[in-house]
Amino acid sequence: MTNTSVTTIAEKIFENLCTAIVKGEMPAGSKISEPELSMQLKVSRASLRDAIGRLEACRLVTRKANIGARVVSLSKHQLIEIYQVREALEGMAARLAAQNCTDQEIRKLRQLVEHHTREANTIDGASYFQQTGDLDFHFHIVQSSHNEHLINLLCHDLYHLMQMYRYQYGRASHRSVAATEEHRYVMNAIAEGDGEMAELLMRNHIRKSRQNIEQLLEAQS
Amino acid sequence: MTNTSVTTIAEKIFENLCTAIVKGEMPAGSKISEPELSMQLKVSRASLRDAIGRLEACRLVTRKANIGARVVSLSKHQLIEIYQVREALEGMAARLAAQNCTDQEIRKLRQLVEHHTREANTIDGASYFQQTGDLDFHFHIVQSSHNEHLINLLCHDLYHLMQMYRYQYGRASHRSVAATEEHRYVMNAIAEGDGEMAELLMRNHIRKSRQNIEQLLEAQS
DNA sequence: GACACATTTATTTGACAAATTGCAAAAGTC
């Protein structure tokens, strides 16, 4: 999934820190000390600063001049904002995928949905599905939109943030079966080339996910 | 409009290069030499590299490892891609603005539309409108969405690119009068709090802009 | 096509300037 042909040191550090943040190994809200971390990783401060700059660009850390960088702290409010952005962008991605995707991409999409359907009915299915399956499905549709700008926004910036929320707030909802059904509807619309319908169904799917999350978060607090 | 309380040198360079690129003073596709430019601006290479990193983050330059940075070269294809992203994001922005904006923001929006209506009917109106008026209107609605993530995406990343296209491909269409009318419809939907309608109208407006651009670009080539 | 050379970028190191933070002494108020 991630590009393995990483060339520069700054990029390697970026990817390492990225997964560390996403997995919560660097706690949300914690401060990032440049001298300390550069010692620890055995790289120069310059390379580290470069990497931190990239993390800032995809919103995984916030930075203030002369104060420093902190791992982003995720509020419920921000999560809802991100779902609203996703609803808009992935809706468009589904529309474009219906118009532009190749036969091979449709076959691959169908395989994904079939595989997830089988998994979602097993014991650990809910966990598995939420952790990788759902994101896989969305990831593939975005790629199939063939809109480079859209792909960058969703797969480079937002993808990591979504993963981070998954790790932090955990999963465990009863939506995995319903979600795979919704995936199937979206897939069919794309396969039929019905962009209007694909966008509508994708937006409904993401909106339901958001409402589900909102309920869970309400119950927690 | 731009924040004047800029603290760091890297940020100043970023803003300077940003406007230079947008206005075409640094030609699209031209290479950026780090040693040369750092000498010219009288800053260190480190600060310049920081600034170039930010430019890359908002897609104004493209960068390849060990090769260098180039001012982004705008293709017609990419312009269309950006309009598709805008259609999705600004449609959502209009919907959220209808739900969330304050009375004061509605008054301000109405003032904008009235002002643009008067300007659009003058001789130089078309030029004025396309250069600042249209972007002002969209800018204000995005702000009124009160979705920070959406605001960042549209006003920090995409805004500069749109400006750049305006400067490069020029303006001169006959859509300024029609566009202000469409603005008025969007405004009314927002004022009435009809999010569904506001999104629909905004998307239609942006789609028509895109189709108009596509026609003009077809005619050129 | 292979090889040496020149150029450019990536990275490191070390240093200094500038800003922020924390703490403690000094001043003021009740």
Place this chain on the structure above:
DNA sequence: GACTTTTGCAATTTGTCAAATAAATGTGTC
């Protein structure tokens, strides 16, 4: 006299710079 507020200094951290080396790319020659 006890408490709060303010002031000022020291310590830490970030921002910036300069110089040098490593590594990669492109070029010209054979």
